Amino acid sequence: MxxxxxxxxxxxxxxxxxxxxxxxxxxxxxxxxxxxxxxxxxxxxxxxxxxxxxxxxxxxxxxxxxxxxxxxxxxxxxxxxxxxxxxxxxxxxxxxxxxxxxxxxxxxxxxxxxxxxxxxxxxxxxxxxxxxxxxxxxxxxxxxxxxxxxxxxxxxxxxxxxLYDETDIGRDDVPDDRTSENSSNDKVPNSTQSTITKGSIEDMKYIDSHESLADVGKGNGIVNPVGITIKELVAKWDPLVAENTLQDVSLQIKQATLMAIIGPVGAGKSSLIQAILGELPSSSGAIDVNGVVSYASQEPWLFSGSIRQNILFGQPMEKRRYREVVKRCALEKDFSLFANGDKTIVGERGQSLSGGQKARISLARAVYRQAAIYLLDDPLSAVDTHVGRHLFDQCMRNFLRGKVVILVTHQLQYLQHADQIVILDKGRILDVGTYESLKESGLDFAKMLRESKEDGKMEEEETRSRSGSKTYQRRISETSLESLDQTHDTPVQTEEGRKEGSVxxxxxxxxxxxxxxxxxxxxxxxxxxxxxxxxxxxxxxxxxxxxxxxxxxxxxxxxxxxxxxxxxxxxxxxxxxxxxxxxxxxxxxxxxxxxxxxxxxxxxxxxxxxxxxxxxxxxxxxxxxxxxxxxxxxxxxxxxxxxxxxxxxxxxxxxxxxxxxxxxxxxxxxxxxxxxxxxxxxxxxxxxxxxxxxxxxxxxxxxxxxxxxxxxxxxxxxxxxxxxxxxxxxxxxxxxxxxxxxxxxxxxxxxxxxxxxxxxxxxxxxxxxxxxxxxxxxxxxxxxxxxxxxxxxxxxxxxxxxxxxxxxxxxxxxxxxxxxxxxxxxxxxxxxxxxxxxxxxxxxxxxxxTVDPEGQLEATGDKKPPPSWPEEGKVTFDRLSLRYFPTKGADAVLRELEFEIKPREKIGIVGRTGAGKSSLINALFRLSYNEGCIIIDARDTGSMGLHDLRKKISIIPQEPVLFSGSMRYNLDPFDEYADEKLWKALEDVKLKSVIQDLPSGLQSKISEGGSNFSVGQRQLVCLARALLRENKILVMDEATANVDPQTDNLIQATIRQMFADCTVLTIAHRLNTVMDSDRVLVMDAGKAVEFAPPFELLTGISGSGIFEGMLKETGKGTYEQLLEVARKNYETIHQSNV
Missing domain, CATH: 1.20.1560.10 (ABC transporter type 1, transmembrane domain)
Structure with missing residues (x-):
């Protein structure tokens, strides 16, 4: 240029x-x-x-x-x-x-x-x-x-x-080229399905056989005996918090030991399991684990895939062991209910299954693995009495005999069969010993035993897909599957749709x-x-x-x-x-x-x-x-x-x-x-x-x-x-x-x-x-x-x-x-x-x-209920049917329910797996497709806005959910209540001291999913939410599932006092929680088969004996105890009416 x-x-x-x-x-x-x-x-x-x-x-x-x-x-x-x-x-x-x-x-x-x-x-x-x-x-x-x-x-x-600190947990250095015969019948799923079974079964088989060398029970010549030694362990999740999660914990667990860990909410039971796994970093002390470890988490983790894939989890299929594990984990009956048996597809996080089924599948995965040490974090919390007894006797005591089994539980009736019992409180071990020695020691353990009123818990909500019905659940597409002995391809999740042509x-x-x-x-x-x-x-x-x-x-x-x-x-x-x-x-x-x-x-x-x-x-x-x-x-x-x-x-x-x-x-x-x-x-x-x-x-x-x-x-x-x-x-x-x-x-x-x-x-x-x-x-x-x-x-x-x-x-x-x-x-x-x-x-x-909306949030005109509604809390189910699929011809999960709940009445809802208990809650909150109507205080809930209805019903869900943010936000996202009222609600649910100990009190930050709180504490926060709303209708879905019996009794007393003038619907996962109910609704196959006071159902005055049979499964002692509770409550109600 x-x-x-x-x-x-x-x-x-x-x-x-x-x-x-x-x-x-x-x-x-x-x-x-x-x-x-x-x-x-x-x-x-x-x-x-x-x-x-x-x-x-x-x-x-x-x-x-x-x-x-x-x-x-x-x-x-x-x-x-x-x-x-x-x-x-x-x-x-x-x-x-x-x-x-x-x-x-x-x-x-x-x-x-x-x-x-x-x-x-x-x-x-x-x-x-x-x-x-x-x-x-x-x-x-x-x-x-x-x-x-x-x-x-x-x-x-x-x-x-x-640059984050790395962990050596579960790290293996097995070469990729080591392979072995794949004896599983499961085919590799479609690549668009998020399963955790694809293409690595051979590696997993080698890893298992390699790791099993540590198991002296196989006579493999390892010098160190199988077991766990913990010496003066100090650990905490957050290094910035002064208080330790575990403090001076020392334990010696030898081979062929069944150890039960008990303690109140937030005692550190799950944290001790996590420390053994290496997930909880230690500040001082030492943990020596000799042997292959298997683990069942407190919140069952399932991935999108078949039930069989979830149990095998990449391990080779051994039919004899697999069948035995399925039997010991009480899954045979569940598989028979599914049209596709163990090849039924579960959705993301297993939401097509009940809580009890998820817990048993998680337990089966842990038990199926050939290991020397089994860490079981409260797997009995979501199963009924009969199933719980079966799991404890047939699986933990019998099938795992000769192994190290560490069981976290609130089910105190099983403790007499444990070889060792550890009592934890505030991260410290209060005492360690046998059942008899602790019972005679005079510690609070004996009080916990006396206050335990039942042998177990009812299994939680039913699965929504039963034999002969097709129900679409969260993150699943359930298609035809074959039985265990057949070798057809495992079905895959429906692929995401794609539009065709130009934009x-x-x-x-x-x-x-x-x-x-x-x-x-x-x-x-x-x-x-x-x-x-x-x-x-x-x-x-x-x-x-x-x-x-x-x-x-x-x-x-x-x-x-x-x-x-x-x-x-x-x-x-x-x-x-x-x-x-x-x-x-x-x-x-x-x-x-x-x-x-x-x-x-x-x-x-x-x-x-x-x-x-x-x-x-x-x-x-x-x-x-x-x-x-x-x-x-x-x-x-x-x-x-x-x-x-x-x-x-x-x-x-x-x-x-x-x-x-x-x-x-x-x-x-x-x-x-x-x-x-x-x-x-x-x-x-x-x-x-x-x-x-x-x-x-x-x-x-x-x-x-x-x-x-x-x-x-x-x-x-x-x-x-x-x-x-x-x-x-x-x-x-x-x-x-x-x-x-x-x-x-x-x-x-x-x-x-x-x-x-x-x-x-x-x-x-x-x-x-x-x-x-x-x-x-x-x-x-x-x-x-x-x-x-x-x-x-x-x-x-x-x-x-x-x-x-x-x-x-x-x-x-x-x-x-x-x-x-x-x-x-x-x-x-x-x-x-x-x-x-x-x-x-x-x-x-x-x-x-443009997704189809579920309905109008706020109604207008005459359809909008007044602010004071409901004044009484009377609930009427009028020919109510429910389906989960929007097509009108889809199978109904609830079938033409007709009954009436009186104002301020306390109703217990019970039933076996698949009965329709949680479906009843879905119908009440209009979370699904209802036919017929539900009338609350003379108003049809189907014609009002969804928020008009849902704001007026308090719910304590089975799976407690906390959101990241402050504790105050989790309790009161609308800023409707003063701090004094929030503290009062926390005090009523026995959480006030826990929150006060946090650096910022109500403004303390909650981790994503509430991970910095135990499951039991999360459930108590949900209970505090219900107390704050002061509605006339309360629904409790296993409100105290993950708390110890003593805390459970205190909370039940709080509920009876705080909600005395309210209509309360309680899905019974612990039968003692419904014995003092005014009436018990027994569900079976989507129908109300019994509905009467518990005493009348137990004595044959009303009902067909279903509820009586359920209670008898808890054992003679517990049956008589709870019958007496029902009788006293029945007499009290009738005397007051007179």
Whole structure:
């Protein structure tokens, strides 16, 4: 350029060089903002994960709105940073349009002001040079900075993760090439199903045989005897908390020992198990574990797959042992109830099964494994008396005889059969000894024994899929399965649906409507078009100026040759030139000097810069608004969806929409869309300019346009489908990671990390394959676009040779514009295709906005109950039937129930597995599809709003759910109550001292899922919530399942006192909790078979003997004790009535 225009070139290059520090600054700013965006996106996604996991509890508490405010708050913080990042991207994109033009302007104006003549040769040669520099300086360089910033953010996040302390728990160094015969009949499941059994059974078999060398019971010559030695162990979960979880714990557990660990809620029982597993880090002391360990967790962990896969957990199939384990774990009857036996598919976290079934499958997995040490964390908490006795006698005492068995339990009636008993309290061992020695010791243990009123607990809720019925549960698709001896493929979870064909214009309309409506879009497009008009006008004006200068130069030369005197201000004939007509129209003099040209060129250049920047800010502002509206609409759609939606969609699939798809809408889509708009307007400007110069060039332009259209259409057919495949193969990765993190302690205890890693690799490979296929198709598309662009440039160039042109400016303009169009067309076509591919993310987000809602949240008019409703608490079931599937022809789980619950009556609900107890709760809260009606205080609950109903019924769910945030928020998300009332509720449930000991009291932070509280403590928090709501109707679903008997008795007394004037429905998992009920409802196969006072049912006055038979299974002593309780309560009620 210096050779062409001399020192003038330096001024333009300096302008471009000035962009480097600006771009570097913007790049650094982008890096900082991207890190902030990632952190705030993580926070929002974590919150959404909690909401999806606890959606049933949220619905029953009518907490959708407060959680919506939390999500909205997190979303606003996230979008605030995204907006800044978008503005920076807009500035960098604007540089592409005006940087070259401003540089050309500066160089040419400087060249003209220095007294030189601007010719076509000089003008368009330096324009070509600047176009080359533009590619580097304004496109690739800022893109490189942005990509580097993104990379640095990712590297820092990965580095932070990689620098976390690692654990040696369950680590194995067995080579990958060690294999053995696979004797399992299970086939490898489809790769889209998130199971933990795929492709690694051989490795697992070797690992088991390798580890079993430590088992001296096999006579393998290991010197150290099997057992566990704990010496002065001090451990705590949070190193920042002063109080230790375990304090000075010392134990010696020898081979062939059945040890029971007991203690009140929060005593440290589960923490001791976790310490033995190596999950709880020790501050001091030592744990020596000799022997292979197997583990059954307190909260049973199941993954999406068949029951058999959950039991085998990657171990080889040994039919004799498998059958024996199934029998010992009392699963034979359950398998007979399932149409598909042990090949029945369980959903994510096993939600298609009852709590008792999940506990027994988890126990079967632990028992099936050949181990020397078995850690059983309260597996008897969710089974009825008969099953509990069977598990203890046949499994733990008999089948595991000769092994080390450590049993955490609240079932004190089994303690007399334990070899050793450990009493824990506040992390310390109070005493260790045999049953007899502790009973005679005078410790609180004896008091606990005396206060234990029953032999066991009823198994919790039934499975919702019984023999002969098809029920769709959370995250499952139950299809036909075969029995144990058959070898058909295990069925897989239903794959995520994909739409076919192009993304319709309607999807673009929805996106633009979300951005602020068509008026806002109109103004944005007006700025875009105006910016391009200014840019193209500047390009064409340059041609006009060059042609005029050349014409003047020719006239000067001719005048000199004829010895005529020529004035510097010549009469330039503009002919039909566009700008010549404009100047004539506005009355400009035909004789004017160079300064007028410079003023016009300057005005057009400044207008281009200003309008282009304004266009970018307006567009990205609309894009952020669209992202906000779409996210809020999707959240509303998902939270208003029925439980059937959550029953049939894995959490990873739902979360995928809120994370990856929403991320595409937030950041990638706006960049691609503005790029497409900018490129196609630029192409339109180029075509217009070239056509003005030589209208015959419109013919090849139209032809090449048609070719490009068909190329793009052909490419999109493939790329769109591949993009959708990539999105759907991403969901199983999220589900797999979620399941793995939830069951981490079980996975480590079984040393099955390799199986999980292999499955993750398989799922990731599938997703990566789709991604790289997409990239390959994109590159192939770009190659063919380049080929046709070269042909088009050749045609444009040759056309001037064939036709000839009087003006060099016209030739230069057409050729430089065509050359500049080459990369632009390729990139534009690829980006337009990418735009449609990215719009599939909008399509997927909008799809969840339109999920069928479960009903109106708030009723209006006469249908809305008064604030004081219900005044009495009378509940009437009128021909009520319930189904879980929305199709009306689906099998009913409850069948035409007709009974009435009187005001303030205390009702116990009992029944065997599959009876319909929890389905009754679902019907009351309208979580499923009801036929018939439920009337509360003369109002049909089916006609009122869901929140109108659910806010008026208190629920203590079986699976306690806490959310991350403060304890205060978990108790009172609406801020309706004073702190004094919250403390009173915590005191009533015996949690006040626990919360007071926390550093921040009510403001203390709760970990995700409430993991920093024990299961029993979480259940007590749920009880405190019920106390605060002060409703007339209370439903308790195993409210005290995970607390010790002493705490249970205290809480039962609290409930009787605090809810004396309320209607209370209690699903009985401990029969002693319903003996003082006014009446007991006995459910069987979805029908109410008995409904009378417990004393009448036990003495044959009423009923058919079902309830009496259930109570007799607890043993003669317990039966007589509870019969006496029922008699006294019956007499008290009748005396009061008299």
């Amino acid at each position: 210096y050779r062409e225009v001399g020192v003038s070139a330096v001024f333009g290059v300096i302008f471009l060089l000035l962009f480097i520090p600006l771009q570097a600054y913007l790049g650094k700013k982008t890096s900082v903002l991207r890190l902030k965006t990632a952190l705030r996106t993580d926070e929002r996604v974590r919150l959404m994960n909690e909401i999806i996991q606890g959606i049933q509890v949220i619905k029953m508490y009518a907490w959708e709105k407060p959680f919506g405010k939390l999500v909205e708050k997190a979303r606003i913080k996230e979008l605030k940073v995204i907006r800044y990042v978008s503005y920076i991207r807009g500035i960098l994109l604007s540089f592409i349009i005006f940087s070259t033009r401003v540089s050309v302007f500066i160089s040419l104006v400087a060249f003209a002001l220095l007294g030189n003549v601007v010719t076509a040769e000089k003008a368009f040669v330096i324009t070509s040079y600047y176009n080359i520099l533009r590619q580097t300086m304004t496109i690739f360089f800022p893109q490189g900075i942005a990509q580097l910033a993104e990379t640095l953010v990712s590297i820092k996040r990965i580095e932070k993760y990689m 319709g214009i309607g999807m673009y309309k929805k996106y633009f409507q979300a951005s602020g409506g068509f008026c806002a879009v109109y103004w944005m497009m007006l700025f875009c078009v105006t910016a391009q008009l200014c840019a193209s006008a500047g390009d064409y004006f340059l041609t006009y100026w060059v042609n005029k200068e050349e014409q003047r130069n020719v006239q000067e030369l001719m005048a000199r040759m004829s010895n005529d005197t020529v004035d510097v201000r010549v009469n330039v004939t503009t002919g039909e030139d566009f700008f010549g007509k404009i100047l004539k129209f506005v009355g400009a003099s035909e004789e004017y000097n160079n300064y007028v040209d410079i003023y016009i060129f300057t005005a057009l250049t400044i207008a281009t810069v200003f309008i282009t920047l304004s266009r970018s800010f307006i567009f990205f502002n609309l894009a952020v608004r669209a992202a906000k509206v779409l996210h809020n609409a999707m959240y509303t759609g998902v939270t208003k969806a029925s439980m059937f939606f959550f029953n049939t969609n894995p959490s990873g699939r739902i979360l995928n929409r809120f994370s990856k798809d929403m991320g595409q809408v937030d950041e990638f889509l706006p960049t691609v869309m503005i790029d497409v708009i900018q490129i196609f307007l630029s192409l339109a400007g180029i075509i217009v300019v070239v056509a003005v110069v030589n209208y015959w060039l419109l013919i090849p332009t139209v032809v090449i346009g048609i070719i490009f259209y068909f190329l793009r259409d052909f490419y999109l057919i493939t790329s769109r489908s591949v993009k959708r495949i990539e999105a759907t193969t991403r969901s199983p990765i999220y589900s797999h990671l979620g399941a793995s993190l939830t069951g981490l302690s079980t996975i480590r205890a079984f040393r099955t990390q390799r199986i999980l890693v292999k499955e993750f690799d398989s799922l990731q490979d599938l997703n990566s394959s789709a991604f790289y296929v997409f990239i390959s198709t994109s590159r192939a598309f770009g190659f063919w676009l380049d080929v046709f662009c070269v042909i088009y440039i050749a045609i444009v160039t040759l056309s001037f040779f064939l036709m000839g042109d009087a003006y060099g400016g016209n030739v230069g303009l057409a050729i430089t514009q065509a050359i500049g169009m080459t990369g632009m067309v390729q990139w534009g076509m690829r980006q337009s295709a990418e735009l449609e591919n990215t719009m599939t993310a909008v399509e997927r987000v909008v799809e969840y906005q």
